[in-house]
Amino acid sequence: MIEGVRAWLAREPRVRVVAAVDSPEDLDRESLAAADIALLDLNLGGRTRFDNIGRLTGAGLKVIVYSQFTDQDTVLRVLSSGAREFVAKNEGGEHLLGVVLAVATDEPYVTPTTAGALVADDAADRPRLSERERTALLLWFQSKSKAAVARRMRVSPHTVDMFIRRARLKYSQAGRSAHTKSDLLARAIEDELVRPEDLLDDTTGGD
Amino acid sequence: MSGEARAPVAVFRYRRIVELSVIAVAVSWHFGVNLGQLAGHLPAYRNPVLPLVSWCGLGVITAVGGASLFRGGRGSRLAGPLAVVALACSGLTTAASLPGDVIGPLSWSWGTVGWCGLVLLLRRPSWALAAFFAGNIGLTAAFLAGAGQFDRVAAARFLTVVCTTTGIQLCVVLMDRLMRRITLRAVNADDERVRLLAASIAARQVHLRRRSRYAYLAAEFEPLLRGLADGGLDPADPAVQHRCALSAARMRRLWAETDETVDPLLHELRACADIAERRGVAVEFLTSGPLPVLPPESRRLLTEAPLEVLTAARTRARVTVLGDADAITLSVVADVDPATAIPPREHRKLTVTAQWEEDELWIEARWALPSALSSSTTTPS
Numbered sequence: 001m002i003e004g005v006r007a008w009l010a011r012e013p014r015v016r017v018v019a020a021v022d023s024p025e026d027l028d029r030e031s032l033a034a035a036d037i038a039l040l041d042l043n044l045g046g047r048t049r050f051d052n053i054g055r056l057t058g059a060g061l062k063v064i065v066y067s068q069f070t071d072q073d074t075v076l077r078v079l080s081s082g083a084r085e086f087v088a089k090n091e092g093g094e095h096l097l098g099v100v101l102a103v104a105t106d107e108p109y110v111t112p113t114t115a116g117a118l119v120a121d122d123a124a125d126r127p128r129l130s131e132r133e134r135t136a137l138l139l140w141f142q143s144k145s146k147a148a149v150a151r152r153m154r155v156s157p158h159t160v161d162m163f164i165r166r167a168r169l170k171y172s173q174a175g176r177s178a179h180t181k182s183d184l185l186a187r188a189i190e191d192e193l194v195r196p197e198d199l200l201d202d203t204t205g206g207d
Numbered sequence: 208m209s210g211e212a213r214a215p216v217a218v219f220r221y222r223r224i225v226e227l228s229v230i231a232v233a234v235s236w237h238f239g240v241n242l243g244q245l246a247g248h249l250p251a252y253r254n255p256v257l258p259l260v261s262w263c264g265l266g267v268i269t270a271v272g273g274a275s276l277f278r279g280g281r282g283s284r285l286a287g288p289l290a291v292v293a294l295a296c297s298g299l300t301t302a303a304s305l306p307g308d309v310i311g312p313l314s315w316s317w318g319t320v321g322w323c324g325l326v327l328l329l330r331r332p333s334w335a336l337a338a339f340f341a342g343n344i345g346l347t348a349a350f351l352a353g354a355g356q357f358d359r360v361a362a363a364r365f366l367t368v369v370c371t372t373t374g375i376q377l378c379v380v381l382m383d384r385l386m387r388r389i390t391l392r393a394v395n396a397d398d399e400r401v402r403l404l405a406a407s408i409a410a411r412q413v414h415l416r417r418r419s420r421y422a423y424l425a426a427e428f429e430p431l432l433r434g435l436a437d438g439g440l441d442p443a444d445p446a447v448q449h450r451c452a453l454s455a456a457r458m459r460r461l462w463a464e465t466d467e468t469v470d471p472l473l474h475e476l477r478a479c480a481d482i483a484e485r486r487g488v489a490v491e492f493l494t495s496g497p498l499p500v501l502p503p504e505s506r507r508l509l510t511e512a513p514l515e516v517l518t519a520a521r522t523r524a525r526v527t528v529l530g531d532a533d534a535i536t537l538s539v540v541a542d543v544d545p546a547t548a549i550p551p552r553e554h555r556k557l558t559v560t561a562q563w564e565e566d567e568l569w570i571e572a573r574w575a576l577p578s579a580l581s582s583s584t585t586t587p588s
Contacts, residue, residue, distance in 0.1 A: 072495045090491065113493065120496025120531050141495065142527045142538035142571060148564045 005039065005066075008093030015100055024052050024059075032059055037103055039096075040083070042067040042074070053081040062103050066096065075117035079171065088113040108168040116141035118167060127170035136163035218390045219279075225383045229329060230273045233322035237262075237269050244315040251313060257303035261316055264296040265323055272326035286327045290339050293323045294346060301350050309350050310364050317347045318368055321376040329383060336380055340373050420461060428454055445544070453518045456482045460510065464503050472498055472506050472535070473528060479514050480526060488520045488541075496530035499576065505556070509537055509574045512552055512559045516570045519543040538571040540564075 002020050009015045019031035023044055038061040042048050048069065056063045065078045068089040078086045084103045087096050088111060095111050102109035110118070119137040129137070132153070139149040140160070150157040245262050249255045268289050275286070300316035301309060308314055324339040351357050351365060431454055434440035440447045456479045463478035464471070473494060480490045501509065517524055520541035529536045547568060552559045558573045 070493060070495075075495075113495075116493060116495035116527065116529055120529050122497070122532050138529065138536065141493070141529060142525075142536075143540050143564075143569050144525065145540075145564065148540075148562070148567075148569060151564070152560075152562055152569075 024055050037062045039064050039066050050081050053083050057082045070113045072117040085109050086114050087111050108165045110164045110168045112141050112144040129167050133163045133167040136160050137167050217394050218387050221386045221390050229325050233269050233326045244312050248313050252303045254303050258300045261296040261299040268293045269323050276326050290327050318372040456518050483517050489523045491525045494528040498530040512572050513537050513539040516541050519547040535574045540569045542566050543568045
């Protein structure tokens with residue numbers, strides 16, 4: 001599995017694998033200092049470990065969780081534990097690389113699996129998404145083709161992408177992942193994904 | 208509530224009436240009739256202190272036994288010894304009577320001590336009561352014999368009094384025991400009736416369900432099998448092959464319907480996805496959110512259109528199931544033959560949306576949940 005991940009990441013010259021270890025405890029000081037991102041498998045040694053997320057973010061790393069457990073509870077718990085993003089193992093190299101690059105530049109990235117978990121979230125503290133943000137998440141979960149989603153919603157693929165990233169941003173804003181909040185927001189404003197005045201009114205959304 | 212649990216409650220309720228009647232008779236008899244007889248004949252006793260002591264003793268025992276019986280349970284642990292004391296008290300009164308008055312108003316106690324025995328021993332085994340009554344009769348007979356009065360007339364009077372006092376008391380015991388048996392039998396019979404009724408309703412439901420499944424099967428598969436058998440349908444025709452595959456998937460879904468699972472919808476969908484996987488289709492299966500359990504007919508309607516796309520898939524299919532507060536949304540994206548047609552679905556709760564993406568067909572079936580009508584989880588944009 002690790003070799004496959006290495007091969008996927010090697011396709012992108014901007015990515016360099018610093019270390020590959022069996023457990024966060026095995027990371028040495030130099031690797032920790034050199035790395036920006038930790039790609040974490042939740043299931044280590046047969047047990048599902050959420051506490052490793054906090055351990056790695058505490059060490060200053062941006063954590064991406066890479067797991068075969070794609071149920072809603074796991075995905076939402078991963079995001080609320082401070083991980084930047086979640087990638088399902090069945091989603092393949094393209095999404096994995098996309099997430100790594102997005103997280104490195106503090107941008108939101110939503111995989112179809114994550115979209116499914118976000119759109120089905122019915123917790124009391126879930127952020128209020130606009131109808132179109134919600135629809136975009138739902139359709140993205142179903143088809144994982146932004147072009148198809150765009151045709152269905154009769155908007156451009158760029159707009160679909162914006163709806164999805166805004167929805168993710170609202171989740172960060174809702175305080176589910178305090179670690180990612182400020183970086184993501186700063187970057188989102190830079191990218192004109194949101195305007196600063198949008199942030200004053202939590203309910204503003206959509207197009 | 209099961210028979211074992213209900214029986215004691217019902218038995219308690221009926222026996223309670225007997226218990227309260229026994230307490231009422233014993234108390235009113237002792238403090239009414241007995242007191243009157245004692246007061247009226249006190250000077251006539253050989254020693255008036257003895258019947259006074261006897262009356263007081265029997266009064267205390269009646270009160271203790273009555274209170275214990277009133278509180279329920281098996282009665283005081285002292286019931287046995289107290290019964291012996293009660294007989295002794297009664298004997299005391301008889302002993303204090305003149306020899307000619309062993310059967311008369313002065314020896315009031317031996318006829319009434321039976322009520323005292325009843326309040327003490329009603330909850331004890333029947334042999335305890337029988338021993339008490341036998342003891343009382345034997346004691347009185349011994350007094351009679353001791354006084355040398357056991358002639359024919361005295362014996363007849365004695366038997367009459369025994370019949371009218373102990374006889375009534377024995378009737379009460381008999382009533383109590385019968386009441387218990389009848390109540391138990393009635394409760395058991397009622398349980399059996401309820402059990403049979405439930406079994407017959409369940410059998411009827413199973414029968415109806417089977418008939419409806421049979422009707423569905425017959426309408427679905429019979430023309431296909433008949434066509435294949437009489438050569439009217441060509442097995443080499445891709446359209447016939449698709450029909451066969453679809454029928455296989457539907458049959459698989461039908462079998463999965465009767466399985467006991469936590470999530471019947473997912474269970475049935477997986478059964479259908481299995482059929483596609485056996486044909487070499489790579490099926491991606493994703494679920495998210497809570498999925499309330501829909502009745503089998505609704506599940507059949509909801510899965511029908513996605514099932515057709517899944518069956519027509521050539522190499523790959525993405526199946527997603529999403530539950531939220533408003534609906535259950537089932538979607539299949541698959542590379543299918545462009546000739547695949549999506550028949551319209553008509554049900555007020557079901558919305559089917561189809562979209563072509565080159566060679567891929569994307570179908571979404573959405574089943575609205577009741578909560579969707581009253582609330583919305585999103586804000587308008």
